[in-house]
Amino acid sequence: MNTQKLREKCFGIEEFTADILNWIQSENLWNIWVPKTYGGLEMNLSEGLQMLREVSKIDGSLGWTITLCSGANYFVGNLKEGTIKKIFNNPKATCLGGSGAIKGTAEKVGEKYRISGDWNYATGSHYLSHFTLNASIIENGVPLKNEDGSEKFLSFILPKDKITIISDWRAMGLKATLTNSFKVHDVLVGEEYSFEYDRFHQPQAIFQLPFRVFADLTLWVNYIGMAHHFHKEAKNLTKCNYLDMLMHELKIADKMLFNYAEELEAVISKKKPIGGNKIEEIHKSASNSVRNLSEAIIKIYPALGMRACSENQELNQVFRDYFTATQHHNFVNR
Template sequence: MPHAAIAPLSERDARRIARHAPAADAARFLHPAQQALLHRRGWLSMLAPRSAGGAELPLPQVVRLEEAVAAVDGSMGWVLTLCAGAGWFAGFLAPGMARSIIGTPRVCLGGSGAATGHADEEGDGYRITGSWDYASGAPMATHFTLNAQLRANGVPLLDGAGKPRIRAFLVPAAQVQPVPSWNSLGMRASASHSYRIDGQWLGKEHGFTISPDTATADGPLYRYPFYSLAYVTLAANVAGMASHFMKLAEECMRHRRHARAGLPLLQVPAVADLLQSKQDAFAAARARFYAELDGSWATVAAGSSLEADAMQAVQASSLALVAAARAAVDDLYPYCGLYAAREDSTINRVWRDFHTASQHALLLP
């Protein structure tokens, strides 16, 4: 499908994703039909520059799509978000390198933001060694991103403040050794494995710096602050999983009876009020979140930079949405019965996915 035709999640695609989610969870990686859909729709390069062959979609459209996919299958939403987010880095690479990477058949970029390796200057490039964790979508990655501490002759290079200099790199999968390590309670199909690199040499064109001042692609997407982008995309995933859980929880509560009152749970006023209050609080937080996202995007799209208070507002609305999602899931779960504790039930998988994804360090209150 041409990138220009990328659209919000259709009912047909949602059914296809949902149909294969249980098998993906059991296999601990996305089902081949889910992977094929990611590639066919061009979603993995939707944040990459048009000049490099990507879609370069407006951020609010991207975030809404990611939330919609996560509301069907948390693992697929997470892989889409993290891998498409890594594709955004193409906007900071040399244009020729960006075109080469995004033009790779079935391109998928995975990686880690931790600086748990080092890059030694060698000739016109760097020799990289280290290990990194939590590369979502690792089995399908054609390239891996990473951060590394720079060294010269084995001595760490320091910045003006005396801190180690860190540089981001994009490495072809052929130079990377995956390390199966993802054994989480939930998000099993995200296959967020570790990976290592042992003394592989890379030309300097594989390195990049993430900053509006160093963007090599025009357009507001590459002037939108990195951490603001990270907050909104991660929060949208958590929101999608929470909305899925609330829908399934309401169905459980419709069929379960209150032991003392002898009534279906939803006919018990206190229980019905609790459900409604959680739905209302979540909806209000979600509305504020999208108001901040849309407003911040409009500012950047108009050619202005986000000031510190605007970035803080984006972060605050993202964390408030995550908090409302946590409150809804945690407070409604006890009313869902033992069915929700069955590992083979959909609501249990969604609960596990939610509580794994919401552990991301950026989402701490």
């Protein structure tokens, strides 16, 4: 399916059709980061970011869903081999997603955990084979603490038949991401389905990245892709000078993003750690870039006329998708 055909199929829908989902599976895009050993594409950081940039340029919901679900499949690096083989027994159909919030509880019962709670914002909820969640650990009725006094939590993976989806996604954009809430009630799971998100068991370079850096870069590239799409559509309606401002910011963002990717790959190849200062630098750069892109788009929008306000126009959908994405907590300064 070519880019234009895919864009047409994504326009105006509130849920991906079977042919869109089949295309994602045929391209194995849920598994951008998954090792080839387990049926994935095993892309390096630069390759994966380039792929995410291209799909987010096609459609915001498409890029966002593939980013967050492939980002959840990235947790393959946190799992032990036996668990991986159970979850990724049909790799192209394996699609993880869920919530990063620590909201529910997991009561330790022998070598299992009894999980209950509700979580918000599971991107791709209707497309998932498994849900990921974070839960506070309780043992003998007492919440456990880490050595520093913070609450102890673990991440878990549960099959979709143990989950109840709450259909509450009513955002103005990214509609087809179906980023619904979900709940779990009294589900018992083996400890092999628990993991710590910052402990890895796979040797590939991508799993040597601090998770915060991985999240920053993979989200940032979505804003860049959607902003490129906005620029493409907007230049058909106006010649205002702010178009040049947006393209200037896009060139800076593209260069900075991929320079960081190459720099990180070089550091990892030398088996050196990525320091806290670099992690903070990347987060600040990404946050500033998203802010600059947003300001440029907002300055262009008043010059676009009524067509930009019409929901049956592609430009309007791109605008709504982009600014829905800006509300993700990662880059929001409240």
